[in-house]
Amino acid sequence: MSVPNEDNMSPHMQLSSHFFGDLLDSIIVDVASECHRVARLGLDRNLEEEEEELRLSAQARVTVADPSNSGDTTGKYVVDIFGQTHPCVANEVFDCMNCGRPIVAGRFAPHLEKCMGKGRKARAKATRSSTATQNRYSRGSPVSANSPHSNSTSTNRLLNGTYSHTVEEYSNGTCEGP
Amino acid sequence: METRSSVFANPKPCKHLADYKLRHGLSGYKFLQKWLKTFPNGKTSIKMCETKMPKCSFCSGIRQGRLFLCLICSSMSCSDHTLLHSQSENGHDIAVDIERSELYCCSCSDQVYDLDFDKVVVAKNIVDMPSKTRDSVVDDLMRRSSKRRRLNSVVDLDLIRSKFFVWMRGRRAKSCYPLGLRGLNNLGSTCFMNSILQALLHAPPFRNYFLSERHDRETCRKRSSDQSCLACDIGVIFSAVYSGDRTPYSPAQFLYSWWQHSANLASYEQQDAHEFFISVLDGIHEREGKEINPNKDNGDCQCIAHRVFSGMLRSDLTCTTCGFTSTTYDPCVDISLNMDTSSFSSVDVANKSVRPNEDTGRSTLLACLDLFTRPERLGSDQKLYCQNCQEKRDSLKQMSIKRLPLVLSLHIKRFEHSSLRRTSRKIDWHLQFPFSLDMTPYLSPSIVRNRFGNRIFGFESDEADISAEFEIFAVVTHSGMLDSGHYVTYLRLQNQWYKCDDAWITEVDERIVRASQCYMIFYVQRMLYYKANEDLSCTPMPSRRDPFVPIAGCC
Numbered sequence: 144m145s146v147p148n149e150d151n152m153s154p155h156m157q158l159s160s161h162f163f164g165d166l167l168d169s170i171i172v173d174v175a176s177e178c179h180r181v182a183r184l185g186l187d188r189n190l191e192e193e194e195e196e197l198r199l200s201a202q203a204r205v206t207v208a209d210p211s212n213s214g215d216t217t218g219k220y221v222v223d224i225f226g227q228t229h230p231c232v233a234n235e236v237f238d239c240m241n242c243g244r245p246i247v248a249g250r251f252a253p254h255l256e257k258c259m260g261k262g263r264k265a266r267a268k269a270t271r272s273s274t275a276t277q278n279r280y281s282r283g284s285p286v287s288a289n290s291p292h293s294n295s296t297s298t299n300r301l302l303n304g305t306y307s308h309t310v311e312e313y314s315n316g317t318c319e320g321p
Numbered sequence: 322m323e324t325r326s327s328v329f330a331n332p333k334p335c336k337h338l339a340d341y342k343l344r345h346g347l348s349g350y351k352f353l354q355k356w357l358k359t360f361p362n363g364k365t366s367i368k369m370c371e372t373k374m375p376k377c378s379f380c381s382g383i384r385q386g387r388l389f390l391c392l393i394c395s396s397m398s399c400s401d402h403t404l405l406h407s408q409s410e411n412g413h414d415i416a417v418d419i420e421r422s423e424l425y426c427c428s429c430s431d432q433v434y435d436l437d438f439d440k441v442v443v444a445k446n447i448v449d450m451p452s453k454t455r456d457s458v459v460d461d462l463m464r465r466s467s468k469r470r471r472l473n474s475v476v477d478l479d480l481i482r483s484k485f486f487v488w489m490r491g492r493r494a495k496s497c498y499p500l501g502l503r504g505l506n507n508l509g510s511t512c513f514m515n516s517i518l519q520a521l522l523h524a525p526p527f528r529n530y531f532l533s534e535r536h537d538r539e540t541c542r543k544r545s546s547d548q549s550c551l552a553c554d555i556g557v558i559f560s561a562v563y564s565g566d567r568t569p570y571s572p573a574q575f576l577y578s579w580w581q582h583s584a585n586l587a588s589y590e591q592q593d594a595h596e597f598f599i600s601v602l603d604g605i606h607e608r609e610g611k612e613i614n615p616n617k618d619n620g621d622c623q624c625i626a627h628r629v630f631s632g633m634l635r636s637d638l639t640c641t642t643c644g645f646t647s648t649t650y651d652p653c654v655d656i657s658l659n660m661d662t663s664s665f666s667s668v669d670v671a672n673k674s675v676r677p678n679e680d681t682g683r684s685t686l687l688a689c690l691d692l693f694t695r696p697e698r699l700g701s702d703q704k705l706y707c708q709n710c711q712e713k714r715d716s717l718k719q720m721s722i723k724r725l726p727l728v729l730s731l732h733i734k735r736f737e738h739s740s741l742r743r744t745s746r747k748i749d750w751h752l753q754f755p756f757s758l759d760m761t762p763y764l765s766p767s768i769v770r771n772r773f774g775n776r777i778f779g780f781e782s783d784e785a786d787i788s789a790e791f792e793i794f795a796v797v798t799h800s801g802m803l804d805s806g807h808y809v810t811y812l813r814l815q816n817q818w819y820k821c822d823d824a825w826i827t828e829v830d831e832r833i834v835r836a837s838q839c840y841m842i843f844y845v846q847r848m849l850y851y852k853a854n855e856d857l858s859c860t861p862m863p864s865r866r867d868p869f870v871p872i873a874g875c876c
Contacts, residue, residue, distance in 0.1 A: 169420070172387060173364075176421050179432050180775055183332050189759065193687065196755040203832035204751065221825060224498060225567040229824040233506035233571065240577050248571040252509030255573075259580060 331436055331777065335429045337414035341392070342435070344412070349392035350441045357422060357442060359449035361644030363772045365442055367419040369395075375419060377402055389416035389425050403427040422774075439776035446773055451645040451709040499814045501528070503562045504569035504824035508576060512823055513594040516808035517601065518572060519821040520795035520843050521555070522562055523812050524728045525853035526629045531559040536609070536625070549578035551604035552625070569824035579604065594797055594808050595655075595732045595841060602626040602654050630654040632726035635765045638705060639696075639717045645709035650723055655730035655841075658689040660748055662737060686754040686842070689733070694721050694763050696772075721768035725760055729791055729844040736803065747803040751838060754796070756813075756831075758844050760789040791844035794853075799840040811837065815854050 152160065181187050222228050232249030239246050241258045334342070341349075356367045367390060369375070375388050377399035386400040392415045398406045407414045407427035414428045422442055426433045501522060505515040521527055530536070536552045554575040561570050579597075582604045609624035622631065634653050639646040661684070696719040699705070704713035735748045761767055770776070796811045810821040811834045820829045845853070 168386060173421065176418070176423055176432060177775070180423070180434065183432075183434055184775065184777065186775060192757065192759075193755070196757070197685070197753060199832075200753040200835045203835035206832050207836035221827060223504065223824075223826045224502075224819070224828055225826070227568065229504070229569060233508070233569065233824060235506060235569070235571050237571065237573060240574060248506045248508055248573070250509055251571070251573050252511055252576065254509075255577060255580070259577075 332434050334435065335426050335431075335433055337426050337428050338424070338433050338435060340412070341415045342437075345393070347437055347441070349415075350438050353390075353392070353417065354441050354445055357445040359446045359644070361639065361641055363446075363644075363774055365422040365446060365774065367417065367422060369419075379405060388419050389427070390419050391416045391427075398427070404430065434777065436777045443773065443776045446776075449644075451643055453708065454644065454646040500565070501563045502812075502814070502819060502826055503567055504821070504826050506569045506571040507823040508571060508573060510592070511572075511576065512808040513592040513597050514572065514576065514579075515823050516797045516810040516821070517594050517598045517841075518558065518575075519810040519812060520797060520841070521601070522559065523794055523814065524629060524843065525794070525845055525849045526727050527625065528559065528853075530625050530629075531556050532563060541608075548608075549581045550608050551575075551578055551582060551601060552609055554578045555601075555605070582607075594799070595657075598730070598841065599654065602630060626654070627652075629728050630726050630730060632656075632722060632729070633724040635721050635723040637717075637719045637721070637769075639719070640705075640707035640710060640714045641698075641717055642714045643707065643709045645707050647708070654726070655732050656693065656722075657732040657734055658686075658693055659734050660684060660750065660752065661688055661692050662748065684750050684752050686731070686752060686758075689752070690760075690763050694719065694768055719768065719772070721765040722760065722763050723765045725764070725789060725846075727846055727849060729758075729760070731842045731844070733840055733842070735799070735838075735840060745803060749838065751836070753835075754793070754839055754842050756793045757847075758791040758793070760791060764789060788846055788848065790847040792847050792850035793842065794845050794850060795843040796834060796837065796839050797841040797843075798837045800838060808840070809837075 230249075232247070235248040236245050237248065237251075238244065239251070239254065239258060241255065246254050353367065356369050357365055358368050359365050369390075375390075375397050377388065378396045379398060379402040389398050389400070389403050390396075391398070391406060391410075391413050393413045394410065396406065397419075398416065403416060403425065404427055406416075414426055415433075416425045416427055417423065418425055418432075424433045424435055424438055425431070505518060507515060534556070536556050538553045538556055541550050541553050558570070558572055558575055579601065583600045603626075605626040606622065606624045609626070622628075631652050631654050634651050634656070636649050636651065637646050638648075696717045699716045699718055701715060703716075705716045706712070707714045707716075733752060736745050737748055739746070794813050798809050798811065799806050800809070801807055811829065812819045812821060813834075818829050818831050818834050820827045820833070
């Protein structure tokens with residue numbers, strides 16, 4: 144934003160420009176004065192520790208992004224620290240506590256849903272908002288819609304994946320799964 | 322690493338200020354006090370004459386930057402001429418910025434600070450406040466709240482820990498993986514549950530409670546035969562996971578119980594881990610709470626869920642016209658934080674995530690906490706009724722933390738609504754989070770002090786009985802899209818990070834964790850973290866719990 148040439152300005156413009164400059168200076172000094180006080184009184188957080196954490200984080204992201212690093216194995220064909228391997232769909236079998244039938248662990252949830260009579264039909268009746276779980280701990284003052292601490296709605300949710308009944312094993316051993 | 326024993330460092334005065342105080346004591350300050358005027362936004366100014374504009378005595382400029390009032394002769398100088406004044410009048414070094422009520426040493430050309438001056442300013446601030454606000458603020462500033470009950474709770478949980486530790490000492494320690502590391506089978510889109518369970522299984526005070534069998538399953542079953550008890554079921558999981566058996570465990574009974582409790586969330590597909598977390602704590606509270614709190618004492622519930630996770634938030638609503646502030650307190654078991662999206666330009670492609678400029682240092686956890694505690698100007702369509710003004714006024718709202726829990730659970734709201742397009746999308750940005758977290762700047766005393774210009778009050782700066790320093794122990798991460806993705810938990814045990822991906826437990830380097838996309842972050846008070854590390858030597862629990870039977874192998 145270029146500053147208008149003083150000579151070309153009418154006296155009114157000069158005056159208003161002057162006032163604006165004063166106001167702006169005043170605000171800048173406000174901030175400077177506050178920061179000066181915070182620094183002198185030792186109120187600022189431990190900046191060194193913060194900077195160290197930031198540095199470590201940046202470094203970590205660089206390292207992880209580098210394709211040459213083996214890094215995080217996301218496939219589920221890995222061997223865990225106890226030396227065990229596991230199939231994509233958990234194959235432990237136990238009895239359903241609702242109907243008594245033996246069920247494979249990895250398919251227990253969909254079975255239980257039907258078994259307990261819940262599921263899509265029931266879901267349509269009940270609202271998906273979490274008002275039921277709110278009860279005693281309603282959050283914050285109920286005033287502002289923009290409140291950073293407003294009650295959570297049904298959309299404040301990150302969902303985990305849909306379950307596919309036919310587990311497709313890819314040739315390299317990765318599993319498509321939830 | 323030491324906690325600061327006093328909140329303020331009382332700065333050493335320059336020799337001019339020291340000199341002034343020796344000669345004039347507090348007389349200058351006291352004289353000034355009647356001209357101090359407090360504004361609703363917390364700023365304090367000096368107004369000596371209602372009719373004339375203050376002018377610099379040297380150059381007669383009305384507004385030449387800052388104007389300083391000499392504390393000895395009351396002459397006014399602008400910032401260009403303060404040095405001139407102190408040079409022409411011997412000993413007239415100390416002045417005060419009339420717009421901000423800050424002391425200034427003309428000879429040092431620097432702002433200086435004095436405890437006694439701040440006391441005088443604060444005293445005037447308190448007098449100027451609307452009366453109802455005054456009482457609560459004075460309470461805040463003097464931190465007169467009773468802390469005793471809270472202390473007992475911490476001591477209590479510490480006792481549990483020592484019992485547990487004594488019992489564990491009977492085992493022979495072996496150098497292998499820590500106890501309590503065990504995979505959880507995915508029962509069909511239940512990674513949201515597994516990820517939270519892993520965090521709960523390793524929250525030190527929560528763990529100690531259940532492993533010391535404080536929740537008596539026998540008594541509980543007798544009391545209510547058919548009703549499911551989430552605490553009982555969690556106790557079962559604890560026993561299983563800490564048993565030494567390393568094959569993945571299926572938390573089926575728990576899922577069944579939880580669905581009975583949260584009927585509205587009972588479907589196998591697509592759940593949110595945070596919702597689950599709240600639901601579980603609520604379930605534990607419902608059962609335990611009734612027995613433990615005969616009178617409905619909401620703020621200090623003694624159920625294990627609240628004792629470990631519950632803190633208190635404070636919300637201040639300030640009228641911008643008169644400064645009247647109404648304060649409310651609400652308990653909370655976690656804090657949901659918005660990410661600061663204002664600094665990024667959004668390129669909105671339906672359902673795709675937005676990638677910010679990689680160099681921005683804005684997406685950090687501390688920035689989110691700053692945003693959470695920032696004063697928020699409520700829109701003019703949201704005017705609130707001010708008791709003092711007796712009409713609707715523009716208001717400021719500010720959140721702060723009144724009381725920290727033992728385990729601090731932070732939830733990152735990674736979704737964004739676009740009201741225009743009526744869509745939601747996930748914010749995939751990386752959020753930096755520290756492994757050590759100091760929550761002091763977000764506590765109510767710090768926030769309130771800041772509102773009043775961070776004046777030195779000189780009241781007894783007491784240490785919090787609950788420290789504000791935390792250490793991370795678990796991170797729940799989400800990868801993928803808003804409606805389909807995967808949860809994984811990283812646990813920090815004895816300074817080694819482990820990745821808990823359903824049934825698979827692997828060791829990972831801390832850099833993987835730092836670079837991950839956090840969704841929920843769990844911190845525990847530093848002292849509890851270090852104590853927990855001591856406990857976690859690898860001593861497996863034999864199935865019969867006979868302390869004298871030697872253990873052959875563990876993992």
